[in-house]
């Protein structure tokens with residue numbers, strides 16, 4: 001057995017047949033299921049749901065080992081903005097690879113992290129002047145929570161220890177981030193491990209009753225925040241919000257007025273506003289930062305996912321100068337003593353710089369408005385479908401809710417979508433699209449037509 005493995009690795013002539021065999025699609029699947037524990041997956045489901053080994057990617061498409069292709073309609077979990085194997089990001093990374101792959105960011109600094117921080121600060125009109133780096137979205141949330149608490153403490157208000165989140169919120173799955181997440185499926189099993197947080201009403205426009213507008217929902221939900229702040233703002237460090245779209249709970253969208261009202265309440269009651277733009281930042285909602293649509297800036301802004309163009313793990317927390325000043329001292333313990341090994345990784349920062357450059361050079365936000373209008377028009381048969389409710393869109397996010405679905409709707413949809421060259425994973429009975437920003441007209445029309453075909457097939461049972 002061992003000898004055979006050896007000769008396979010060496011690719012002995014006599015074994016070439018075996019080597020080719022090993023590259024078969026079904027072999028990759030079997031090997032993956034034997035050794036890889038896949039995320040967010042009940043592994044037993046793979047007895048019936050296909051696992052697709054991706055061989056390569058180009059533009060909006062992923063290709064498997066048998067030459068089948070899949071349109072990445074959800075940007076590989078909302079991270080990819082300008083397609084797979086993007087020539088401009090690839091070129092930047094190749095250059096960076098030959099210059100500096102990594103150096104620690106304590107005591108040292110480097111061009112990519114400096115330029116990225118300057119560019120991001122400029123995008124906020126220098127209101128959020130400092131960026132603190134990590135690798136995953138959940139780590140950025142942990143950092144924002146710790147920084148908020150610690151900055152109050154440094155300012156003599158150590159009693160402010162609580163965090164407020166929204167119903168249906170999702171901020172990641174590490175212990176601290178999960179404590180401000182309100183998705184039962186991810187949270188319930190770990191309840192005993194989590195610190196309690198306060199949960200307020202969601203401004204989800206779908207909850208509007210007959211005659212109520214999205215703005216009415218925003219006012220109602222803000223009133224719920226006000227009630228809580230009046231009662232216990234002295235104990236609350238921060239409220240954390242996914243601005244405009246609560247993605248993981250099922251693309252729940254709300255009116256920008258909500259953010260404006262909560263910003264006012266935070267100012268009035270001395271509570272920090274943390275905006276988690278990990279999913280909705282980087283142009284996803286139509287503006288570069290979602291909060292621009294409400295005309296407000298938070299005290300902490302978390303970015304990840306799209307910021308590296310979907311290439312490398314990178315996350316960061318941008319913060320106001322007042323927060324930064326609260327840590328600036330001759331006393332080491334007043335500093336923010338938090339780090340991750342790959343903090344500010346030069347390759348990841350360089351991918352982010354290339355991503356920001358594409359935004360500038362291609363006037364991406366304006367181009368996206370045209371693409372979005374075309375996809376919205378092409379999706380009208382679904383919007384009007386009698387088994388569809390709450391068709392909604394903001395920027396480059398589309399969603400609708402299927403009515404009277406079976407519990408395995410999402411898995412059946414995924415499997416059927418794959419047969420129609422589509423990568424889509426509904427959340428419960430909510431079907432959504434979050435495509436990369438590079439679809440051409442043919443791809444847009446194909447996405448709409450195939451989604452309708454998949455939906456009809458799945459709903460027919």
Ligand SMILES: *Cc1c(COP(=O)(O)O)cnc(C)c1O
Nearest residue numbers: 136137138170171172276278279
């Ligand atoms: C994905 C996501 C996170 C967590 O990011 P990870 O990189 O998966 O840890 C946090 N908040 C929001 C809003 C997200 O969509």
